[in-house]
Amino acid sequence: MNYMDQLNEASEFILKKLAEKNFSRPKTLVVLGSGLGPYADTFQDSLKLEFNSIPHYKSPSVSGHSGELVFTKIGNETVVFQKGRLHYYEGHTDHEINFPIRSLKLAGVENLLLTNASGSLNPNYAPGDLVCINDHINFCGRNPLHGKNIEIGPRFPDMTEIYFKPFREILSDIATQKNITLHHGTYFHVAGPSYETPAEIRMFRNLGGDMVGMSTVPEAIGAKHAGLNIAGIACITNFGAGLIDQKLDHEDVKHEANKAMEKFTTLVSAFIERLHA
Ligand code: HPA
Numbered sequence: 001m002n003y004m005d006q007l008n009e010a011s012e013f014i015l016k017k018l019a020e021k022n023f024s025r026p027k028t029l030v031v032l033g034s035g036l037g038p039y040a041d042t043f044q045d046s047l048k049l050e051f052n053s054i055p056h057y058k059s060p061s062v063s064g065h066s067g068e069l070v071f072t073k074i075g076n077e078t079v080v081f082q083k084g085r086l087h088y089y090e091g092h093t094d095h096e097i098n099f100p101i102r103s104l105k106l107a108g109v110e111n112l113l114l115t116n117a118s119g120s121l122n123p124n125y126a127p128g129d130l131v132c133i134n135d136h137i138n139f140c141g142r143n144p145l146h147g148k149n150i151e152i153g154p155r156f157p158d159m160t161e162i163y164f165k166p167f168r169e170i171l172s173d174i175a176t177q178k179n180i181t182l183h184h185g186t187y188f189h190v191a192g193p194s195y196e197t198p199a200e201i202r203m204f205r206n207l208g209g210d211m212v213g214m215s216t217v218p219e220a221i222g223a224k225h226a227g228l229n230i231a232g233i234a235c236i237t238n239f240g241a242g243l244i245d246q247k248l249d250h251e252d253v254k255h256e257a258n259k260a261m262e263k264f265t266t267l268v269s270a271f272i273e274r275l276h277a
Contacts (some may be wrong), residue, residue: 004151005094006170010099013055018071018078018107018160021047025108025147027077027270029228031085033116033215034250035257036084039265040081043072052099058096059267060084074269075276076237080104087214089193094144098222102152105226111167111275112223113268117257118211118234119195120188121204122185123243125211125236127256130264132171133163133232136217137209140191144226151259153225161223167231167271176269180263185210187234189217198242205240210239233267235260 001009015025032040036258040046052069059067067084082100086092099111118131127130137150149155168184172251173181188209190196196212204212211234237256238248 005105007099007103009055009153010057010103014049014069014103017047017049017093017264023047023071023073025078025079025101026071027108028079028113028275029082029104029109030079030113030268030272031082031115033085033235033257035117035237035254036115036261036264037083038258039261039268040083041071043070046070046072048272050267055100058086058092060086061090068227070120074272077276079272080109084217088140088191088218089214094142094146094218094222095150097218098137098144101219101223102150102226105152110229111192112228114216114219114228114230114232114235114273115264115268116213116234117237118213119185119186119238119240119248120236120243121201121240122210125185127238129181129183129236130260130267131185131211131234131236132168133161133187133204133216133234134168134184136187136189136220137207138142138189138217138221139204140189140217142183144221150225153227157225159221160223162220162230164229167229169269170274171233172232172269174274178266180267183210185218185234188212188215191237194196195248196241201242201269211236215263219263225261231271233264235264
């Protein structure tokens with residue numbers, strides 16, 4: 001079965017499950033990054049689909065990423081939370097990484113909020129801070145659209161405004177209203193899984209990055225190609241290697257992301273409510 005047929009099969013499966021529970025087609029997708037997944041467990045009335053129950057979905061292998069879609073109603077629309085994501089460093093292809101987003105686009109999704117845990121390259125952005133992703137630098141050495149074009153979008157998609165400006169403005173507006181510090185910055189994408197050396201961190205900063213991480217960019221490019229409106233929020237979990245005298249550890253990354261959960265939840269909930277008002 002070709003990739004497009006697999007996407008259609010997954011999408012039809014999801015729509016059938018939603019119809020059984022009287023949920024409308026999902027309008028907005030939120031991808032929850034490392035340590036941010038527990039947010040999706042706070043909803044009373046939800047439908048949960050494990051990745052391994054959906055045709056052609058691959059399951060993630062990293063701790064902190066369980067692999068589940070959680071559907072709930074916010075405002076007048078259905079929202080879907082993707083708990084856990086696939087990464088290239090796990091051995092997944094870019095088409096596998098983008099499979100959930102593309103299948104959900106076919107199921108009706110128009111808006112995408114990508115979230116992640118990031119290392120800071122900017123001395124003013126500290127662990128626990130949230131950063132609205134304004135733009136990115138794809139430094140992972142590949143383009144996720146490589147190969148035969150997936151007929152869900154054009155061969156040469158424009159990336160001038162990959163993170164939708166009206167969404168960035170809404171996020172800023174909400175942050176001001178709710179008294180949450182929200183920085184803005186450029187996300188620097190590396191393949192991982194090793195963390196960076198201090199020399200690499202200095203280089204990435206000099207090249208214009210504000211935060212560094214191992215996700216988000218393959219999905220943002222895939223989603224822009226598919227015509228979605230995208231917003232991104234990075235949760236700073238650590239300073240990049242060598243910026244302070246501390247070694248990096250994935251457990252600390254998850255712990256810091258969890259600590260930022262309250263303001264993260266406030267910002268994300270208000271954002272979705274605004275989109276669905
Ligand atoms: N580097 C790369 N990815 C990350 C980091 C980091 O310092 N922190 C969280 N994800």
